[in-house]
Amino acid sequence: MPSDQHQPAPSRGRARRAAPRRRAGRPRRTGAILGLTLLGSLIPGVGYLAAGWKKLGAVVLTVSLALLGLAGYYGLTQRERIIELAVAPKQLQYVTVGLCLLGTLWIVVIVTSHRALRSGTATKGSRFGGAVLVGLLSFAVAVPTAMGVQTARTQQDLVQTVFAGGNSKSATRPTVKNKKDPWAGKPRLNVLLLGADDAAKRDGVRTDTVIVASIDTVTGNVSLISLPRKLMFMPFPKGTKLHEEYPDGFGEDGISMADRLEWMLDAIYKNVPEQHPGIVGPSDNEGADILKLTVGEATGLPLDYYVQINLAGFTQLVNALGGIRVNINYPIPVGGSDDAKRPPNYYLQPAKDKHLWGLEALWYARGRYMIPNPDDARSARQRCAIHAIAEAATPPNLLKSYRSLAEVGKNMLRTDIPQELLPAFLELALKIKSAKVSEVPLDGKKLKFAYPHPDYDGLRATVAAALAAKPASTTPTTRGTPKPAQPTRKATNKPSTPSTPNTAAPADLADACEYHPVEAP
Numbered sequence: 001m002p003s004d005q006h007q008p009a010p011s012r013g014r015a016r017r018a019a020p021r022r023r024a025g026r027p028r029r030t031g032a033i034l035g036l037t038l039l040g041s042l043i044p045g046v047g048y049l050a051a052g053w054k055k056l057g058a059v060v061l062t063v064s065l066a067l068l069g070l071a072g073y074y075g076l077t078q079r080e081r082i083i084e085l086a087v088a089p090k091q092l093q094y095v096t097v098g099l100c101l102l103g104t105l106w107i108v109v110i111v112t113s114h115r116a117l118r119s120g121t122a123t124k125g126s127r128f129g130g131a132v133l134v135g136l137l138s139f140a141v142a143v144p145t146a147m148g149v150q151t152a153r154t155q156q157d158l159v160q161t162v163f164a165g166g167n168s169k170s171a172t173r174p175t176v177k178n179k180k181d182p183w184a185g186k187p188r189l190n191v192l193l194l195g196a197d198d199a200a201k202r203d204g205v206r207t208d209t210v211i212v213a214s215i216d217t218v219t220g221n222v223s224l225i226s227l228p229r230k231l232m233f234m235p236f237p238k239g240t241k242l243h244e245e246y247p248d249g250f251g252e253d254g255i256s257m258a259d260r261l262e263w264m265l266d267a268i269y270k271n272v273p274e275q276h277p278g279i280v281g282p283s284d285n286e287g288a289d290i291l292k293l294t295v296g297e298a299t300g301l302p303l304d305y306y307v308q309i310n311l312a313g314f315t316q317l318v319n320a321l322g323g324i325r326v327n328i329n330y331p332i333p334v335g336g337s338d339d340a341k342r343p344p345n346y347y348l349q350p351a352k353d354k355h356l357w358g359l360e361a362l363w364y365a366r367g368r369y370m371i372p373n374p375d376d377a378r379s380a381r382q383r384c385a386i387h388a389i390a391e392a393a394t395p396p397n398l399l400k401s402y403r404s405l406a407e408v409g410k411n412m413l414r415t416d417i418p419q420e421l422l423p424a425f426l427e428l429a430l431k432i433k434s435a436k437v438s439e440v441p442l443d444g445k446k447l448k449f450a451y452p453h454p455d456y457d458g459l460r461a462t463v464a465a466a467l468a469a470k471p472a473s474t475t476p477t478t479r480g481t482p483k484p485a486q487p488t489r490k491a492t493n494k495p496s497t498p499s500t501p502n503t504a505a506p507a508d509l510a511d512a513c514e515y516h517p518v519e520a521p
Helices: 012-042 046-050 054-077 079-086 089-117 124-162 241-245 257-263 265-275 286-299 311-320 358-366 374-392 395-400 402-412 419-433 456-468
Strands: 188-197 206-216 222-227 305-310 324-328 332-334 346-348 351-356 413-415 437-439
Touching: 012 046, 012 089, 012 124, 046 054, 046 089, 054 079, 079 089, 079 419, 089 124, 124 402, 124 413, 124 419, 188 286, 188 311, 206 265, 206 286, 206 374, 222 286, 222 374, 222 456, 241 286, 257 265, 265 286, 286 305, 286 456, 305 311, 305 402, 311 358, 311 402, 324 358, 324 374, 332 358, 346 351, 346 358, 351 358, 358 374, 374 437, 395 402, 402 413
Parallel strands: 188 305, 222 437
Antiparallel strands: 188 206, 206 222, 305 413, 324 351, 332 346
């Protein structure tokens, strides 16, 4: 064999020409690798194509573009399907698995694309820069993927915890056959809103807030009907066991004022199930089912569902939303007790567009120390608080605080709304968001609310007339505290005679909550 010394040596000129190309090519090669790695992470598949892996690159790029197009199509044209996906526990589980798989595959594509593009003669510096870039890109994919998975799991937990599943029991929930369009042939949906106070110092749960939300299923307009918590002899529908037990309503004549406290509307939730357990049949929340029946009979409205809010969680809800803004028209006590003659800690002073955090927002809705006709005044402010919360629940605000809101919701909400109807409820909620919220004016003096025997015939007639009337036209106004009502006449034990209905149209809630300061009560 010929020795190495007989091999022809390369010319010096050729060597001199080759060396500059290597020195000039390395920086460009490193920059190109990093640029293609970045592009390949944004558009998976491009890195493979640039590295010469044409078949794999074409497949990955085609799948990536197809998924992107599919996401755009559903986002623009299939809002109902997305809403349904957001409230279906089983589908949310699929979303969780899908996000994990997609994020993992994306990171694998980033890493392998860079390895395919990287030059085998790359310097240590270029290798380090590439590793840093790949690490940053992988982190940029992993973080939103983890957040998406966490959000999907949180939403799944919220839906399963709060809303009624297939094994839930309700004695008053309607049977819906058309679950795709449950409002077909149903002009109004009536939901009972309960504010339950189960503070440690109270004997059992009392529903200090009782509001009926009557929703027009076509327009989304909402009419709120507030009932004072001290109503006595609340009626029950004929033909029910409750009516057999209380044919004249829930109440007793000839008893002391102290004993009357156990026969008022806010005591029904606790006392009736204790006195007659199982009287309404199988139920996960007997108190709420009983209230649906009696409030429905008193107002003349069939109540479909209830939503119960634990007032202890109200402050957390407001804080999670970043507070609410209301107008305060007269000093509202924070703390204090008329019965114990204990003055409040301080007053929320009149102010326009006042920002309130949780605790002060709670007292805005509950304060009653030395306020004339405190129950009516408080009910009016509670309606304004609901309106303010609805305004604070903007999409950006909900997204920013979603996990906190979901955790609060699990602890403070109970309802008999079934999971299978949540897509339809969310569609209706979108209508409500841009519709008009009004209050049905109830003349407590005319309807004898302060008497042991209120005029429930007059109440039913008033509600029917108000819902049949068109909402009063108003100009846009700001939120506020309604004026405190004047004191009603002293209650007597004489039964009342039916009164003529108050035919006033529902008043726009924004107008009722406008800023109109008055003298301190």
